[in-house]
Amino acid sequence: MLQSLYRGLTTLAGPAVRLYLDRRLAAGKEDSARRGERFGTAARPRPPGRLAWIHAASVGEANSVLVLIDRLLDETPDLTVLMTTGTVTSAELMARRLPERAFHQYVPVDLPAAVDRFLDHWRPDLVLWTESEIWPNLLGAVRARGIPAALVNARMSERSFNRWRCASGLITPLLSTFQVTLAQSEEDADRLRRLGARGVVSVGNLKFSAEPPPADPAALAALRTACAGRPVWLLASTHPGEDELAAAVHEALAPRLPGLLTLLIPPWRARARAAGRQSRRP
Known part of the structure; x- marks a missing residue:
């Protein structure tokens, strides 16, 4: 019920979200040339074959999953990786560092129409979500479409846990989107289990495996x-x-x-x- 309410409210919030993005654009936090991607309009065709969608919030998270992308592409020759982030800086980093058979798009804003447009176009065969960024419409649509999904490098601070515990009717169905949850620590794993996450295992922080960013x-x-x-x-x-x-x-x-x-x-x-x-x- 909470997710249905959220979906309805965000449908009505479309004009406010556009105004918010306009303000971010004026502050240099949005890419005017790729604004359509934020509303689910793809900037390129879907590649043929299997597609894995990996989402990371910003620079740190995006940099940490590069090693995972390399491993996936090495072990799955017919796979292409779609990488999404939400910041201009991370997009610029991915343009320089993503390997062949991987490409970047901005994550759509969490409006139902944008989410459906995004998923209708890309039709991912696998979703890998990083850390703790929770977007109810995006995750709800992934679950509704039955797309296999995993939460990797997952974290849940004590503060976030206490906040989400008051909205268990929303967070528990969202976390159930993921068949596997790979947590950064035992503390994160315990909090995620208590919130209803499935297949929770503590495997350490993926950032420790990341290569240093290139430098002149x-x-x-x-x-x-x-x-x-x-x-x-x-x-x-x-x-x-x-x-x-x-x-x-x-x-x-x-x-x-x-x-x-x-x-x-x-x-x-x-x-x-x-x-x-x-x-x-x-």
Whole structure:
């Protein structure tokens, strides 16, 4: 019943979702050239043969499943992999790093029409969902169509567990979409079992198997030279307000750590440009 209510509410929310995406586009968080993908309109034909759909939320999750994609393609010569993510940065990363027979599309927003359009076109033979991103319409449609699915590198924090426990009528059917659930830790596995996940096994964090992202050798050498002999700390994927917090930490530590170098890495290009302008201020 809760999922039917959610489906009805999201059907009515179409105009609000479009406005939300417009605001993300203005902030540099959406790709205007590929906007149709967010509403389930494919940018390319479905390849022939078997297709595995792997979904990862953003850069970290996408990078962690590259090793899994390589293994699947090596062991299944007639398989093609469709990789979906929801951020511009992850799309750019996948454009550079996905192997042959794998390609990227943006995940559709969780509106019933967008979800149906996406699944009608791609007709995946297997769905692999990573970590803990839960989209009720997407997962409900996968379950309704009887597509084999697994939740890989799954995690469930204590905070998320307590929140979902209050909505067990929604989360339990969604987790039942997955015939297999591969958790990052025993704690994650226990929480997922208590929420109704099936076939739960703790196998460790897939991110530990990921290869380091490629880097320009000259730029890497220059960075190492700049950091040589200095204490360094890095704050990655920062959000608004965290840059100021990092600056305060730097000021507090600098008297005790001469030469301290603080590195900030914002997640979006627009914020990176803004942070760069701020760092050049006297």
